[in-house]
Amino acid sequence: MKNMPRSTKPAIVIGAGAAGIIAAWKAASDGAQVILLEKTKRIGTKILISGGGKCNITHDGPLEEVLRAFRPHEARFIRPACYRFRPQEIVEMLTSRGLDVYTRPDGRIFPVHQTAKDVVAILRDYLRDVNVDVRFETPVLNLETDNGLITKVVTANEDFEPGAVVLSVGGSSYPNSGTTGDGWPWAESLGHTVVPILAALAPITLRDARPELAGVALRDCILRGRQSKEFVRWRGDLLFTHRGVSGPTCLGISREVSEVMVSGVANLEVDVVPDRSFELLTEEFLKWSKANPKKRVETWVESYVPKSYANELMRSTEISSDQVATNFAIKLRNRLMNALKGLDLGPVQEVVLDKGEVVAGGISLDEVDPKTMQSHRCSNLFLCGEVLDIAGPVGGYNLQAAFATGFVAGEMAANLVLDQ
Numbered sequence: 001m002k003n004m005p006r007s008t009k010p011a012i013v014i015g016a017g018a019a020g021i022i023a024a025w026k027a028a029s030d031g032a033q034v035i036l037l038e039k040t041k042r043i044g045t046k047i048l049i050s051g052g053g054k055c056n057i058t059h060d061g062p063l064e065e066v067l068r069a070f071r072p073h074e075a076r077f078i079r080p081a082c083y084r085f086r087p088q089e090i091v092e093m094l095t096s097r098g099l100d101v102y103t104r105p106d107g108r109i110f111p112v113h114q115t116a117k118d119v120v121a122i123l124r125d126y127l128r129d130v131n132v133d134v135r136f137e138t139p140v141l142n143l144e145t146d147n148g149l150i151t152k153v154v155t156a157n158e159d160f161e162p163g164a165v166v167l168s169v170g171g172s173s174y175p176n177s178g179t180t181g182d183g184w185p186w187a188e189s190l191g192h193t194v195v196p197i198l199a200a201l202a203p204i205t206l207r208d209a210r211p212e213l214a215g216v217a218l219r220d221c222i223l224r225g226r227q228s229k230e231f232v233r234w235r236g237d238l239l240f241t242h243r244g245v246s247g248p249t250c251l252g253i254s255r256e257v258s259e260v261m262v263s264g265v266a267n268l269e270v271d272v273v274p275d276r277s278f279e280l281l282t283e284e285f286l287k288w289s290k291a292n293p294k295k296r297v298e299t300w301v302e303s304y305v306p307k308s309y310a311n312e313l314m315r316s317t318e319i320s321s322d323q324v325a326t327n328f329a330i331k332l333r334n335r336l337m338n339a340l341k342g343l344d345l346g347p348v349q350e351v352v353l354d355k356g357e358v359v360a361g362g363i364s365l366d367e368v369d370p371k372t373m374q375s376h377r378c379s380n381l382f383l384c385g386e387v388l389d390i391a392g393p394v395g396g397y398n399l400q401a402a403f404a405t406g407f408v409a410g411e412m413a414a415n416l417v418l419d420q
């Protein structure tokens, strides 16, 4: 009898992203009649572009370690959901239908041969198997309430009377993918607080961009954010773009940079030799210069960094490219070592919200029950995924948070409609 709908009023799931798909599937699996309303022509648009089209599905390892990647209040909030629907469970759902996955040494789980498309195709099959009624190109426009309950879900095509509503419309980055922050004004009108939306996991543009470096990748460096003193750092690869920087280190610090920029300017600084101290570098240079007195200093710099970055280092430290090792003044040498340990990239122009993998901010976690995802403001509303104030780092964490909170929201929405 599990799949027989018993309630006349459906559970309406708004948004067919990672959270909404799992919520709809779970609610329908538990016997609720489920209508999944999606603005665009397809499900899982962000899953399709995730991990560069490969989809970093989730993150492996002890669950407490996975949770530690999130800020403490976010980890506290998603903990019950992640124990209810662990990373292994989404993996099992996908592998049991033919997806091969592998775990990178850093814990990220990806499909082996297949791509994000195959992940979405499997999830589509799950929805079909439990008869979720998916309505494409059906943007929800408004939620009507009466006596603290949502009584009508208004769409561009028709209106629905819900027994329960799962709000899973995501955030507002990549607005072309359908996510335009629609959920936040509705939540506010229901009495929820929306924590200010900021860019996260996003590229950064610089006031003094260095287009000549566009395309240059620095391996294993440290990117630091400074505002009078250092406030954030991330170690990994850095990519220069036409207007600034991107790549893992940039995404890693982008949320903190956005936050600091609310109250002032932030500068970026890059250390391209993180395992060498100023003193060790100097020692290495002196040894090299003894063996190569006639060689250009820039040649030595090129043994640490790509040629174009070496060139930029010489230019920005105002050391001539023709400078040879033998008569390199101590003052200039110190300047060069300092630049290798921390080249000032200048002030940040913008952390580009539209191009972020997620946004920080969203519906306040204090107003949602972490065990049920039920709103404290509206008892037939369940919230999940990025519409909430959750933003994990790169590594499969955000999809995991969306899947897990979606699972619980769907389960509880089904409980509610089946009890009515």
Ligand SMILES: Cc1cc2nc3c(=O)[nH]c(=O)nc-3n(C[C@H](O)[C@H](O)[C@H](O)COP(=O)(O)OP(=O)(O)OC[C@H]3O[C@@H](n4cnc5c(N)ncnc54)[C@H](O)[C@@H]3O)c2cc1C
Pocket: 014, 015, 016, 017, 018, 019, 020, 037, 038, 039, 040, 043, 044, 045, 046, 047, 049, 050, 051, 052, 055, 056, 057, 058, 138, 139, 140, 141, 168, 169, 170, 171, 173, 174, 177, 178, 179, 180, 182, 183, 356, 357, 358, 384, 385, 386, 387, 395, 396, 397, 398, 399, 400, 402
């Ligand atoms: C480029 C990129 C790469 C990423 N890579 C990864 C990765 O590899 N691993 C990882 O863990 N995370 C990744 N993320 C983050 C991850 O995709 C998101 O955290 C996750 O998709 C959020 O899920 P969600 O269901 O909350 O929202 P979304 O997946 O954004 O889904 C929301 C859905 O709601 C629909 N919608 C919006 N408004 C309405 C409306 N008014 N009516 C009806 N429907 C509506 C949207 O069309 C969309 O389908 C990436 C994100 C981006 C942008």
